[in-house]
Amino acid sequence: MAPSTVFMEPDNLLTPKEKNKLRKPVVEKMRRDRINSSIEQLKLLLEKEFQRHQPNSKLEKADILEMTVSYLKQQSQLQIKRSFHKSSQFDFREGYSRCLQEAFHFLSLHKVRTETQTKLLSHFQK
Numbered sequence: 001m002a003p004s005t006v007f008m009e010p011d012n013l014l015t016p017k018e019k020n021k022l023r024k025p026v027v028e029k030m031r032r033d034r035i036n037s038s039i040e041q042l043k044l045l046l047e048k049e050f051q052r053h054q055p056n057s058k059l060e061k062a063d064i065l066e067m068t069v070s071y072l073k074q075q076s077q078l079q080i081k082r083s084f085h086k087s088s089q090f091d092f093r094e095g096y097s098r099c100l101q102e103a104f105h106f107l108s109l110h111k112v113r114t115e116t117q118t119k120l121l122s123h124f125q126k
Contacts, residue, residue, distance in 0.1 A: 036061075042068050100124055 014022070043050065043064050049071050050059060059067075103124060107117050 039064050046071055 039061050043059065046064075046068060050064070050067055053067060054063070103120070107121060110117070
């Protein structure tokens with residue numbers, strides 16, 4: 001954009017429309033700078049991931065955004081799998097404990113201790 005000379009009048013002489021016209025390019029540049037800064041931060045944060053997919057290549061902004069979205073989706077899927085795995089382990093342990101309690105309760109109802117009952121109880125206590 002070629003430099004332009006604008007005669008600056010005092011603020012009180014400019015109409016709101018003229019003020020907006022002068023302010024718009026500055027606001028737009030600040031917005032673009034924020035976007036570019038964020039894209040650069042993404043690039044730095046995920047640099048190793050980018051090198052794995054496209055080593056020795058200049059990444060465009062669109063590439064950085066696409067790869068970031070892809071990476072975040074992948075991480076989200078991994079997190080879902082991990083939480084499912086932890087949940088199923090918890091469910092197993094809870095079910096096992098409940099079963100163990102029921103077995104102890106059942107075995108304790110019988111006054112006569114057989115060798116099998118004794119072995120079962122000692123095995124469960126391990």
